[in-house]
Amino acid sequence: MSYLDVPRIHFAGLFFTNPSTINNFDQSYNKSVPLTNAQGAYVSVPPGGPPAGWNAVGTAQLWIAECAVLSAVGPGGTAVSGDPIVGALVESPSPQTPKTTPDGKGFYDIAKLVDLDPDQQGRSAVYGLRIFVTLPGGGGFSGLMSVPELQDLNGRVIAPNSRSSWSAVGTWMGQITEVEWNVEPASSPFLTQFQQACRQGIAVKLTTDLHQNNFNTRLTAGNMFCYGRVLGSLGPIQTGELAQVVPGRQIATPPAPAPEAMALEAAPRPQRTHAVGTKTINDRFGGGEAAPGLESAAAVPEAAEASADPSLQWNMAPAQVSQVDGGSMLHIDLGGSLLLQGTSDANGIWSSTGQFLQDTGIAAGVLTSAGIQPLANGRQISFANQYVPLNSQNKQVDLVTSSGLVDIPLEANEVALVQNNPLVITVNGTTVLQEPANGLLIGSEPFSVRLTPGASVTVQVMARQFGQPLVGQQPVTWEVDAVATQQGSLVPSTNVSLAWNGSTDANGLAILTVSTVAQDPTLPAYRQPMDSQVYYVFFSDQAGQQVGDGNANVSVLRFQSYAAPADPTWQQDVGPVLQAYARLYPGMKGLLDIGDQATVKGFATAMLGRMSLPILDPAYMPVTRDLSPAKIAMILAWLETQVNAPSA
Numbered sequence: 001m002s003y004l005d006v007p008r009i010h011f012a013g014l015f016f017t018n019p020s021t022i023n024n025f026d027q028s029y030n031k032s033v034p035l036t037n038a039q040g041a042y043v044s045v046p047p048g049g050p051p052a053g054w055n056a057v058g059t060a061q062l063w064i065a066e067c068a069v070l071s072a073v074g075p076g077g078t079a080v081s082g083d084p085i086v087g088a089l090v091e092s093p094s095p096q097t098p099k100t101t102p103d104g105k106g107f108y109d110i111a112k113l114v115d116l117d118p119d120q121q122g123r124s125a126v127y128g129l130r131i132f133v134t135l136p137g138g139g140g141f142s143g144l145m146s147v148p149e150l151q152d153l154n155g156r157v158i159a160p161n162s163r164s165s166w167s168a169v170g171t172w173m174g175q176i177t178e179v180e181w182n183v184e185p186a187s188s189p190f191l192t193q194f195q196q197a198c199r200q201g202i203a204v205k206l207t208t209d210l211h212q213n214n215f216n217t218r219l220t221a222g223n224m225f226c227y228g229r230v231l232g233s234l235g236p237i238q239t240g241e242l243a244q245v246v247p248g249r250q251i252a253t254p255p256a257p258a259p260e261a262m263a264l265e266a267a268p269r270p271q272r273t274h275a276v277g278t279k280t281i282n283d284r285f286g287g288g289e290a291a292p293g294l295e296s297a298a299a300v301p302e303a304a305e306a307s308a309d310p311s312l313q314w315n316m317a318p319a320q321v322s323q324v325d326g327g328s329m330l331h332i333d334l335g336g337s338l339l340l341q342g343t344s345d346a347n348g349i350w351s352s353t354g355q356f357l358q359d360t361g362i363a364a365g366v367l368t369s370a371g372i373q374p375l376a377n378g379r380q381i382s383f384a385n386q387y388v389p390l391n392s393q394n395k396q397v398d399l400v401t402s403s404g405l406v407d408i409p410l411e412a413n414e415v416a417l418v419q420n421n422p423l424v425i426t427v428n429g430t431t432v433l434q435e436p437a438n439g440l441l442i443g444s445e446p447f448s449v450r451l452t453p454g455a456s457v458t459v460q461v462m463a464r465q466f467g468q469p470l471v472g473q474q475p476v477t478w479e480v481d482a483v484a485t486q487q488g489s490l491v492p493s494t495n496v497s498l499a500w501n502g503s504t505d506a507n508g509l510a511i512l513t514v515s516t517v518a519q520d521p522t523l524p525a526y527r528q529p530m531d532s533q534v535y536y537v538f539f540s541d542q543a544g545q546q547v548g549d550g551n552a553n554v555s556v557l558r559f560q561s562y563a564a565p566a567d568p569t570w571q572q573d574v575g576p577v578l579q580a581y582a583r584l585y586p587g588m589k590g591l592l593d594i595g596d597q598a599t600v601k602g603f604a605t606a607m608l609g610r611m612s613l614p615i616l617d618p619a620y621m622p623v624t625r626d627l628s629p630a631k632i633a634m635i636l637a638w639l640e641t642q643v644n645a646p647s648a
Helices: 189-197 412-420 525-530 570-584 586-590 597-602 604-611 629-644
Strands: 008-017 061-073 089-091 111-114 125-127 130-134 140-144 151-155 168-176 179-182 202-209 227-236 249-251 273-275 278-280 317-324 327-333 362-368 371-374 387-391 396-400 405-409 423-427 430-434 440-445 448-451 456-465 476-483 489-492 496-500 509-516 532-541 554-559
Touching (some): 008 387, 008 396, 061 227, 140 189, 227 396, 327 423, 362 412, 440 532, 448 509, 476 496, 509 554, 525 532, 570 586, 597 604, 604 629
Parallel strands (some): 448 554
Antiparallel strands (some): 008 061, 008 227, 061 089, 061 111, 089 130, 140 179, 151 168, 168 202, 202 227, 249 317, 273 278, 317 327, 327 405, 362 371, 362 423, 387 396, 423 430, 456 509, 532 554
């Protein structure tokens, strides 16, 4: 029942991502805008230089590094002891840890990090993250994670005036549905139990923070450029679940906290605002630095500013109740909820121990008409003894043995209370998180879709109430907005429409069809070089409350119509497209200069193979993911003529 259920594995370590940042800025697509200064050097974000961002020559790679299993929870809900699963390596393909394909003839591609569009950078997707768990004596399991999109992006570190991926936290959720097992029961009894529980596959949760995007740290031992921390969890999935939605509950910020409880300035959320009769998206959808695992920190909230009591401002926590050994157990994920303290050196470079600012005095309870009733086994939640130092050249930081997850056995008299009342998290008696009074959790996937004129796709919606499926409902309404100006003004749009395909089933799942008109809209001037438009779909529940993490519930990248020539040429058709992307992704030139005709001809077979792959494949050429299918087909047709051309 998701990564929160048992049996469960916790691992932690580092992640690395080096996205290209030129394409974070709409104006970078305008060929008349210079990307370098007079000396030919890429310069950081405006003002003061061309729009190249903090990592102009990045190559969009992502991998996990120096990770190990720090703890595990058995089927009975108790910690595993003496099993070799604890200490097992957790890896993904990387330059340091290449992984051979089953036929032994090649290597798996390194995962790629891709944003949907410069105007939607809050849903960074990871393509092709393949996870390997290897026991000390050999054996283990591996598999390809479904494509996760960033969610629950929030402030993480108390670091005044810091606005970057280093000060934020975000999560990726997905599933490994085709697992390759190499398990010997005698070597790891736990892993045998885990395999039996994961017949449907493995649910994956990655909480990422402290991603260092300050270029001046590229030679700083222990705080290296492009490295961050990851806290991971693996658990069993069941039929009827969505890869990116916990089939349980959500404990969020209290609806109306007292002034004395507001310890930190709340991190701005990407919700719509109204000004002078128009709606604008805040800068989570615009250009900036980088969020955790993001290409841009356009979606990163301001770092938390310290005030009276910084221990009382928390981020949302997922929760779930499961049946364990004939009883009930409440699982809560606080891994992305708690804040951290940051420190700055004389050069203005920030660092953090990674320890939670508040790691004791935490309690879980239920809000009843008589007030908060603490759960008997949830009165003393502590992380103070869970820190494991990672002394790495790449990052010196403390890891957390449980990845921030908490398991609370429920007493017999508490089961009905939890089933029918909001969950509450308190710190020394003060409420910091509270489930909505109606107990609703509504999630959807995918978060982002691509549409050609007149086409449609489907999106699934999951509805739960106090953790139970909401059956026979159409639980959300929606509003569709388009970006009207480069400043982020939003206007309602009918170019994208949604319709229900029935009501929620026994699992609380329903399907929405997302469609777009066949006739091309007139694009804003700044969008014309991109030949596409982004639309944002915002869900509201039946009470009119916005649903989700504040970002758009569904983002639609709609391509304009394109009539490909019967016989495309490099000069008129292929060259202008590929040269534009060579300009936007200069880091590719060291691998393959796609803007040079002779180079492309020489590598036509390789390019044809890469661009013919499914878009979800990590080997698919990442720089062309925001090209319309019609333009891709045109380029493929030209490449085929080069491959089949007679030799000179």
